[in-house]
Amino acid sequence: MLNVWLCLLVCIGIVTAEDGSQAWLRYAPVPQASSYQSLPSSIVALNSTRSSPVYTAGQELQRGVKGILGKQLSVNSTGKSESTIVVGTLNAYQEVFGNLDDADDLEEDGFYLSIEDSKVLIIGQNERGALYGAFEYLSRIAQEMFETGSSISNPHAPIRWTNEWDNMDGSIERGFAGPSIFLKNGYVTDNITRVTEYARLLASIRINGIIVNNVNANATLLSSRNIEGLGRLADAMRPYGIQLGISLNFASPHDFGGLDTFDPLDPEVDAWWANITNKIYSRVPDMAGYLVKANSEGQPGPLTYNRTLADGANMFAKAVEPHGGIVMFRAFVYDNHISYSNWTADRANAAVDFFNGLDGKFDENVVVQIKYGPIDFQVREPPSPLFSALRNTSVAIELQVTQEYLGQQCHLVYLAPLWKEIFEFDLRADSRPSKVKEIFSGERFRRPLGGSAAVVNVGTNTTWLGSHLAMSNLYAYGIMAWDPSIEPEAVLQNWIRLTFGFDRQVMDTITDMSMKSWPAYENYTGNLGIQTLTDILYTHYGPNPASQDNNGWGQWTRADQFSIGMDRTVKNGTGNAGQYPPEIARTFENIDTTPDNLLLWFHHVPYTQPLKSGKTVIQHFYDAHYEGAATAQSFVKQWDSLEGQIDAERFKEIQFRQVYQAGHALVWRDFINEFYRNLSSIPDEAKRVGHHPYRIEAENMTLIGYRRQAVTPAPAASGYTAIVTTSNGTAGTATTNISFSGTFDIAVNYFDLIGGKAKYELSLSNRTVGTWAGDLEDKLGHAPSTFLDGHSATRITFKSVQVQAGDILKVVGQPDGIELAPLDYISFLPPGVVD
Incomplete structure (x- = not known):
């Protein structure tokens, strides 16, 4: 027996490689x-x-x-x-x-x-x-x-679902971990092994339903072949108590069924949906129900025929009711062509406006699925006022595990603290305690149904989400959907023990990194309630605040040379504050009682507006972006300290992403600060913004086979300019003389585009310092870019390089495809310095 025990101890002591596929069920x-x-x-x-x-x-x-x-x-x-x-x-x-x-x-x-x-x-x-x-x-x-x-x-609420945004061709909208495990080439996949493994993971955190296809649904999912395929998926998940559900395209009777209408009050349409629903239930008798996105972002819906959203939802509800199914009807309904010139126009008002007058008109098996905030999964939003407006309708909260606006699993952002703030927010309906978690459970307004849904978007990557650390969000979602009273740090530490073991240093380090990650990301992306200042017109990944204004999408900042922020007051603005119950409305209406972290969500103010901290808005922007980026830098050192405590495979994969995040956080920092300094003409009191003494701009080097290239948007490049090779078939060389000596970390900022894999070599007086390739599209799951911009900007760093005055710095770039070996700058950083 002693020998067996000693053998077990030896086995425990050996840190063996793991690919993440077992997640917390190791x-x-x-x-x-x-x-x-x-x-x-x-x-x-x-x-x-x-x-x-x-x-x-x-x-x-x-x-x-x-x-x-x-x-x-x-x-x-x-x-x-x-x-x-x-x-x-x-x-x-x-x-x-x-x-x-x-x-x-x-x-x-x-x-x-x-x-x-x-x-x-x-x-x-x-x-x-x-x-x-x-x-x-x-x-x-x-x-x-x-x-x-x-x-x-006992569960907090009966509905605990995931929404997978998988497309029929196998691609995934906002998927950052490879193609679909459910769909392929227009059909439900034949290989269900991965589906079974996923059902097991979800059951272990008490999820009971999966919507397997995109809310932007394709009607061909309703073909006979695919209905049989849905049956296979359901069969694979049934032993784990997971019920299958599907998203529907509202126009299916017309686009797929051959009818000349999809009017929800047309008897032929009702009969068509009843018939197709019966066919599905004959193969999937325990189907959970339907998810419907209607009249939003170009999707068809009942408003096409001047019917109400309740008319549309109830049509589906009647079809599934005989089978015990439910309909999750998304409240994400808004006009994406609203007028920027109209000061009172506001996308944040859309949910309440569209559902106004419909409370109590939905069938009992309809649940309105409400995004946690009024816009769209931003780094900080107040709770949606629709939670307090629907008193006679069952509701569910919609969260997002997939980090669409929040670093796309390439940035560590532990989301449970964000969710916790929303769950615990007291909306004070009728001047009574009305926490959001009590509303979506059905408890506060005594509704029979309720719960949560999270957009998850797992893929074929062995880590499920493309990142080992991002799995903490999936784990936390399931645990907190069951019990939202649990503290995010406690959930996190359970996950760490199950995923990485019992080492105290591992526990303390990952806990510290994770709990700092959301505040850090908020700091270096968008703070004071301004939203995530990403490019909303392109990939939703890198920085581009200019993309948010002067368009019909309504994710506005209303930033000009003097002021910034949405005026959502009743007195002077869009009236959004007035959509909340009176106690909360009074808080948000008054600039003095609005918390600073939501100031720019509810108020339009000059850049010189003082905060409760004593700083001005613009100085807070500068400081916060530097603080957030510095925290991201610290994550690298913290993670490096765990070498040998975690198996090499996972250690290196996480290390790669932390190094990448540290570099991209600097891109965010510099882009946002440069943008608002240029817009406001107000300098940084600390004289950091625009001052980078350790950088050598690539465009100022001696160029052979390279040419200068203006970057759009300009703040994506240091000095607003990069260099690219003169053709895609000829290498470029950039050189300069070095006039200083010492030991430095050499950081190279470059642009990594999809559509090519350029190769680079950095040398000092013919001593090769390092080589690399522009191949992040193979290593990261974020939505890539074909442009020189804030999405493609990145950096690589070579540590502890000996430099002698008189050395010749040379970078040779070999272009490939559309990637013309683009370079931004090279930094020589003394130990402990980040430019």
Whole structure:
């Protein structure tokens, strides 16, 4: 026995490579396994049907106990023993073992977990609940939580879904981790292995539904071949208690079904939807229901026929009601051609405006799915006022795990603290406590349905989301959808233990990085409530605040040379503040009571407007962007400190992204600060903006085969200019003489475009310092760019390079395709300095 234990310790001590595919379900051996003395000797799963979640729970318990504790337990569907794990539904347990009074308070999907010495009871109100209880038990022992006792866990809300934005061709809108695991070449995929693995991950965090296709839906999903394919997906997910749902294109009866209308009040249209719905349910009898995006961003909907949004939602609700299905109807309805010249126009008003007068007119199986804020997944927004406006309608909150506006999984941004702020916000409806989490659960307004949906967009990448650290957001979403009262740091630390193990330094470092990440990203992108200052007309990734104004999309900052911010007051502006209940409206209406972090969301002010901190708005911008970028730099050093504590594969992959984020944070910092300094003509009090003494601008070097290239937008390049090769077939050379000596980190800022993979070599007096290629499109999942801009701008750094006065710095760029080996600048940085 001693030899076995020593062998186990040796195995634990070896940090083996991992690809991230098991996520938090690694079931790695725990260091203190021997302290769990009273391990049960068998498992009784009270259902032997292979498609049953209870059967799955038995298999999962066997797999987990073997991995975590090193003991193989038998699994049976019958048996009584004082040393066993019993898993099943409450009804099944009582039929075999008699009453279990302690579980009387179980609600749908809830579970009772009792650990007493070698006897473990995992009892679900239904089969799904039993599976959730099994995963909870395994999570506890995987984290060395061996305490005895019993507890009941019930869900905060019945609906806990993910929305996958997968297209029929296999691409994914806002997907940053490879192609779809559900769809390929116009059809549902034949290979469902990855789907089963994903269902297992989601079940372990108590998700109970997946919408498998894009809300910008393609009607061909309703073909007979694809309905059969949906059946395969449902079959794969059913053992994990995951119900399949689909997004619908409102115009399907016309575009796909051959009718001359898609009017929701036309009897032929109603009959068409009833018929297609029956066909789907005949193959997928437990389908969760439909998700519908209508009359938004060019999508068809009931307003096309002057019908109400309720008319449209209820048409689908009637089709699924006989089957027990629900309709999630998105509140993301707005006009994307609103007039910028109209001071009172405001996209943030759209949800309340479009749903005005419809409260109580939706069928009982309709749930209005509301984005957490009034615009679109920004780095900071107030809660949508629609949560407090719909008192007689079931609602769900829509979150986004995929980081569309928030670094696209190339920047570490732990989102749970953002969600927590929204959940806990008290809207004070009728001057009574009305936290957002109590509204979307159905509790506050006594609604029968409610819950949450998160856009997740997993792909074929082994890390699921393209980034190991981004998986903390998926884990946190599931745990907080079940229990939004839990603190983000506690969720995070559970995830760290399950994903990376028990090392104290690993725990402290990842916790610190993650908890700092959202504030840092907010600081170097867009602060004071101005939104994420990304390019809204292109990739939603890099900086470009100018793209937000003077267009019909309504994500405006209304920045001019004197002032900035949206006036959303009732007195002078768009009236958005008045959409909130009176107590909250008064707070936002008054500039003195509006918190600084939402100042520019609700008020249009001069750049010299003082904040509660005493700084002016413009100086806060300068300082915050420097502070945020500095925090991103610190992440690199923090992560590097973990070398040897984490397996090499994951360590290097995360290290690469942290280095990239540190460089791109500087792009953000310089772009935003330069833009607003130029616009306002107000200098930075600290004299940092536009002052970069360590940089050598590429356009000022001696160029052979290179030429200067103006960059648009200009602040994307230091000095507003880059260099590119004169053709795509000839290498370029940029040289200059160095007049200083010492040890430096040499940072090169360049542009990495999709459509080519240029190669570069950096040398000092013919001593090669480093080589690299413009191949980030193969290494990062962000939406790439074909232009020299804030999306493609990046940097590479070579550490601790010895430099002698008189050295000749040379960069040779070999173009490829449309990527003409573009260069921006080279920095010689003394130790500890970031330019």
